[in-house]
Amino acid sequence: MPAGVEGGRPPREIDVAVTVMAMTQQAATSGGAGPRARRRDGVVGVATEHADLAASPFRVDRDRISGSPFFARLGGVTQVVSAAGSGLLHNRLTHSLKVAQVARAIAERLGAEPGPRALAEKLGGCDADVVEAAALAHDLGHPPFGHLGERVLDRIARHRYGLADGFEGNAQTFRILTTTDVRGPSAIGLDLTAAVRAAVLKYPWLRLHHPAPHPSRLPVPPRGAAEPDDAPGTGSSKFSAYCTELDDLEQARGPFAGRVERWQQTVEASVMDTADDIAYAIHDLQDFHRIGVLQHASVAAEFGRWAADMAELSAMDTDKLAEGRRRPGYSLERLRRRLRAKDSWIVDDEAFIQAVHRVRAELVDELLAWPFDGSIEAEQALASFSARWTARLVGGVLLTASPTTRSGHVTLRSAQWHEVQVLKFVHRRFVLLRPDLALHQRGQASLLGRLVDALDAWLVDRDEASRLPRRLHDLVELAHDEYAALAATAPELLVGATGEPVEGADAVHALARGRAVVDFVASLTDKQAVSLLDALSGRAAQPWSESFVL
Template structure:
């Protein structure tokens, strides 16, 4: 390893600790992540819908394993190309062990019920508890590996190497304040850095660190100074990000075909009609297109226009049309044309689809020395990028936007809201507060120390979007309690969240510690 990158291996804590079985620090990081209870809990956390009965659906654990598999394959392919070696070294390196470890850690912070849970906890964190940076799954993952997990030598995080911590940072900024100037203020912000259009003033829609972990963010990125911009992913993080997109685009479609949700007819109509009438669709202005919202092909045309508005640096109409044709041929007319019946032939069809598409997408990955702001240094080829957009469109249009899924998720949102409210009330009950779960007590103490320090040394980081700044011990304690409740609920599985609310509501006789001690 070059001398200038040796400190990529340094851990936050250099003192003695448990002996790692692995021979190298990066492999040791991988082992620490896999041994974490936060990693084990991902088997009980929703990917899109909760697995139940005999349905073999992906959960956050199986998703993370597949992301790690794909990411390692990409990294090994890149470093095997001697022409890329100088560029990769200049950018800070691309170690397959680092990439694999970061991929295994990237979803540790996902709360119960997946992205729906993330939205609910963010709303509660900001509006109920006044936490300026709210809740974000990527930032929660970073908080776990640096702070709230207790399996590292210092009982504060996992003491992972700087390289692996940096590789987990898909969005290497905080919501509102770091770095300065903040990337959301750029004329063409990086992907995820812009504010939500319906929530101006709230900061970036995606970010990978809370202000409580700002020191960790800056420390682990030190060795990448002047190699990548402050707002750019490291190469290893960019590999992980691409692998996450590939896994999401392929495997979630398999799940919903397997359980009969993804149907041949509507997908075929949408893609086929757009192909037949693409010139007519293109001639509509936006208002006319909106009037045809029930016409097959309209949604796909709307996607094409969004890509032009958002990613003009990459989108090409003819390549987009070719991607639609390929997806129709290989997904619609092949995989979806025969209902899944559990037979050997059906499973083999899954295997062909997944392996073929994975190989094609991984094969298109390349490295740019000077990428556009909406991409990392590692990116898909133009054809593969368009194909991923169409695959993700099929998933969103025909799975995520289904009314029956919305009904299911509204119930989950009410459950999480009620659980947070119940824990907050318990914490404020002076007669019962001393009987809170020990883990919740510890999280309050941890957050209280963090916010006390920030209020004294970096008060600007505690200023909310509306400009208000907490002052006095009571305000700091309130922030700490809010963050502790959010940390606690985010660390539960889907089943634990449901069971805990049942217990707190008096609707079950189950002894709570059977399920809820991490």
């Protein structure tokens, strides 16, 4: 069994940057047989009763996910800023499609070489259809307004409703796939195979309870497992399942017992996670270059100053560096130090310097130097940048037999890993930290809070309870059944946000009401959230109805 290692120990690596893809890889891998293909409600490899068109159980899963209304709604959900009215910005749907494209390419590369293919099989398998299905599904749980909505709903779930596991986009994805979607024979979840459900588990633990010992207590916790610095005692900052889906998590992970540690991603989940990082690092930069947000002058000043004064900046006192964070070069130096503190297993100063030089040459001095004007030449430059960087990063994939706790089994070579960190830095520093985006997001946060207030008031209004939106009514009943079952069979999982036991029918019902409201709001598109609040506030000019909502 591969064991977790200390954070500073370098992994053993197998380079899979091959030049020829093996398109017949699936026949040589685990295929559809065995416990990996077992469904939650059905049996191994049998899906014909639901009129599925594909023969492979994993292709059936991919089709069920792409046919889900939760997948379709991603076209109206923010990636970074709302894409409403613009065809130039990625939304969660187009992002998911690109992650699936990259993930499948990585899986096919892993299957093209005997060494990596054999190692992947030893660790539990790496099927391209499983990887693609997981990539398509990975953002299903994102609420309106993207990561901002995620933070708002988590705060509401914990502070208003006392839900200890709050809200997390990855956990909401798993809840949709296993509980709130209705494609399976029991009308609870999509009845996906164990392999695909496990591949969606980017953070295969609960916020507080599972597995034991919890990964947050490891000497070097996995990414996301540690508690947030500003919220001690609240559990892991990232996790992939709520306590209501614990049984499904354990069943999905069953075929991988003895192959990967309980807190480790499966190889297929690690492929999906790596593909997500690659797509995010490249495509969001494209968006903001297109609409003129990513400006050459400010980015060039940051990179130029750091390159010119790196010796001076590296010797600077930490407090002084923090005070001057708005000065060019200071933010890049803070990134270098943050990476050294968190990822010493891979960070190398020379590799960081080379990554800065490469990104500066190809992004700053080449792409951003010419404002995007919509011309054929500008589109060609953007397409060339995207294709070249995608190929370079996918070509840097490594399969690791004994990874550090900070990495999955699939990661990037040192050069590409550093380049991804620098590309993501550009996006964070010059897009996410813009005051105009903060202004926009503060309004969206207020909107979500008021929408929850209005729906909750409707739920407790005895005179209007019979006219609740049917889907909200069904979600309340579903959540009540779940929490009542936990109270009867696993009361240790049923604790409030401050850790106190939840006891009594009223307390259980309050938790169920909170989970149902959060489920309902999280399933809306950006536009639906705005329109529904207008209707509930009396600002809509006429009656409003959408079957997926009402």
